[in-house]
Amino acid sequence: MIPWVQLDTAAIPGSHETLRLKQRGAEFSIMLGTNELMNSRLSGSEEAMARLSCAGIAGRQAPHMLIGGLGMGFTLRAALAELGADARVTVAELVPAVVAWARGPMAEIFAGCLDDRRVNLRQADVGGIIRSAKARYDAILLDVDNGPEGLTREDNNALYDLSGLRAAHAALRPGGVLSVWSSAPDAGFTRRLKQAGFAVEEVNTRANGKRGARHVIWMATRTAR
Numbered sequence: 348m349i350p351w352v353q354l355d356t357a358a359i360p361g362s363h364e365t366l367r368l369k370q371r372g373a374e375f376s377i378m379l380g381t382n383e384l385m386n387s388r389l390s391g392s393e394e395a396m397a398r399l400s401c402a403g404i405a406g407r408q409a410p411h412m413l414i415g416g417l418g419m420g421f422t423l424r425a426a427l428a429e430l431g432a433d434a435r436v437t438v439a440e441l442v443p444a445v446v447a448w449a450r451g452p453m454a455e456i457f458a459g460c461l462d463d464r465r466v467n468l469r470q471a472d473v474g475g476i477i478r479s480a481k482a483r484y485d486a487i488l489l490d491v492d493n494g495p496e497g498l499t500r501e502d503n504n505a506l507y508d509l510s511g512l513r514a515a516h517a518a519l520r521p522g523g524v525l526s527v528w529s530s531a532p533d534a535g536f537t538r539r540l541k542q543a544g545f546a547v548e549e550v551n552t553r554a555n556g557k558r559g560a561r562h563v564i565w566m567a568t569r570t571a572r
Contacts (some may be wrong), residue, residue, distance in 0.1 A: 357444030415473030
């Protein structure tokens with residue numbers, strides 16, 4: 348058995364928590380304490396979120412997508428594969444080291460996607476970007492925690508409360524979609540999405556194709572208000 352090697356650590360701005368990047372052979376893991384936030388072998392549900400979101404805005408000219416959380420680039424790469432040449436993808440990543448890992452030890456996994464001309468990578472809090480936008484995005488994809496609560500930092504709770512969801516609603520163009528990844532269901536979050544003016548569908552998917560843990564993706568469509 349090849350042992351895990353810790354490559355780096357990174358403080359999360361606005362939090363006392365620390366991320367750890369680990370490697371075992373060709374496999375990578377990003378940890379928060381004892382929680383594994385992502386693993387390079389398990390990309391199925393993040394890729395599904397990107398495909399579902401792209402399908403929800405199919406046919407739009409020059410669509411603009413906002414992805415919250417760079418992670419290991421699973422969502423970004425899948426979105427780029429689905430979107431046309433006229434699309435724009437803004438990626439918000441709060442932790443500078445995560446970007447450094449993407450361009451450094453995990454460069455092979457990212458396969459040059461950060462250099463795609465459609466991509467604008469911003470080192471920023473996705474919540475602040477959402478709150479400053481009005482009818483700017485066709486899709487907003489949130490994969491910054493393990494569900495609709497502030498796991499990586501407490502301030503992220505503001506993404507998932509009613510005020511934060513209303514801000515996301517306002518940041519979307521009519522008919523736009525908000526997609527949120529979670530490791531488990533949350534009936535209260537579904538209710539808040541509906542309160543914020545979204546039509547909601549919960550999609551169950553697997554961590555790795557037809558195998559692995561079951562995850563939940565909320566597909567929330569902005570309705571007229």
